[in-house]
Amino acid sequence: MSSCPTRWTRLPAEDGTLDVFVALPPSGRGPGLLLLQEIFGVNAHIRVVAEQYALAGFVVMAPDLFRRQAPRVELGYVGEDRERALTLMRGLSRDQAVADMTTTLAALRAMPECTGRVGAIGYCMGGRLAFAAAALCEVDAAVCYYGGGIAAQPDLAALAGRIRVPVQFHHAGHDPSIPPEAVAAVRAAMSTSPAAAQADFHDYPQAQHGFNCWARPAHDPASAALAQGRSLVFLSALF
Numbered sequence: 001m002s003s004c005p006t007r008w009t010r011l012p013a014e015d016g017t018l019d020v021f022v023a024l025p026p027s028g029r030g031p032g033l034l035l036l037q038e039i040f041g042v043n044a045h046i047r048v049v050a051e052q053y054a055l056a057g058f059v060v061m062a063p064d065l066f067r068r069q070a071p072r073v074e075l076g077y078v079g080e081d082r083e084r085a086l087t088l089m090r091g092l093s094r095d096q097a098v099a100d101m102t103t104t105l106a107a108l109r110a111m112p113e114c115t116g117r118v119g120a121i122g123y124c125m126g127g128r129l130a131f132a133a134a135a136l137c138e139v140d141a142a143v144c145y146y147g148g149g150i151a152a153q154p155d156l157a158a159l160a161g162r163i164r165v166p167v168q169f170h171h172a173g174h175d176p177s178i179p180p181e182a183v184a185a186v187r188a189a190m191s192t193s194p195a196a197a198q199a200d201f202h203d204y205p206q207a208q209h210g211f212n213c214w215a216r217p218a219h220d221p222a223s224a225a226l227a228q229g230r231s232l233v234f235l236s237a238l239f
Helices: 044-055 079-090 094-110 125-136 154-162 180-190 221-238
Strands: 006-013 016-023 030-036 059-063 114-123 141-145 167-174 199-208
Touching: 006 044, 006 094, 016 044, 016 094, 030 044, 030 094, 030 125, 030 221, 044 059, 044 114, 059 094, 094 114, 094 125, 114 125, 114 221, 125 141, 125 154, 125 167, 141 221, 154 180, 167 180, 167 221, 180 199, 199 221
Parallel strands: 030 059, 030 114, 114 141, 141 167, 167 199
Antiparallel strands: 006 016, 016 059
C-alpha cells in the first residue's frame, strides 16, 4: 500500500471538465510535477509513477488527456487495446493537449501543498507533450522519455527555439519508432534552443521503447532504474 495520499479530482475547463490524478508527498509540501500519460490512458502504470515521484517529494498531477473521447480510459498494451490507443492519440490535437496541460499547471501551482516551481515529465506521447510544455506552458523543467514524433513534425521540432528551461531526454537503443537519426534530429533541434546548454540527453543501448513500464514486455529494470535516478537528480533543482 502506498504511503502517499492519492485521489482523483475534477477541474473546470473551457470545454467541460478535466479529471486529474493527484499524488501528494508524505512531507505534505513540495514542488509540482505535471505527469503526462502514454497513449494507454492514466492507467495503473501512470498512477504508480505518480506515487513514485510523490514519495520522492513532488506534488504530482496527471491529467486525463483523452477525456473528450473516452474519459478515464485505461488500456492494455497489445491487440485491440493498442489500436484503440493509437486512435485516441490521433484524435487529440496539440491545442487540446496544451489547454489541458495549462489548466493542470494552474491548478497545481494553486495547491497549498505546492511550493511554486513546477516541472513536467512524460512517457511516449507524454514525452512529446513534455517537450511541448517546455516551450508553451511555462514549466521550470521537463523530462521526456522516448518522446516519439518530435523530429518527424517540423513545427514541433521548431518549438525548441522557444524553450528556455532545462530539458532532459531518455531514448532507447532499440526503438524503431525513434531510430538513431530521429534522436540526432532532436539533438540538432535542441541546439537551436536558448536553453541548449541545459539540454541533457541519455541513451540506453540495450533498451526498447517503453522500457520504464513494468507491465510491458519491453520493460528493462536496469535502464528504468538508471533513468529514474537521472530524472530525480535533474528534477531536484526544483526544490
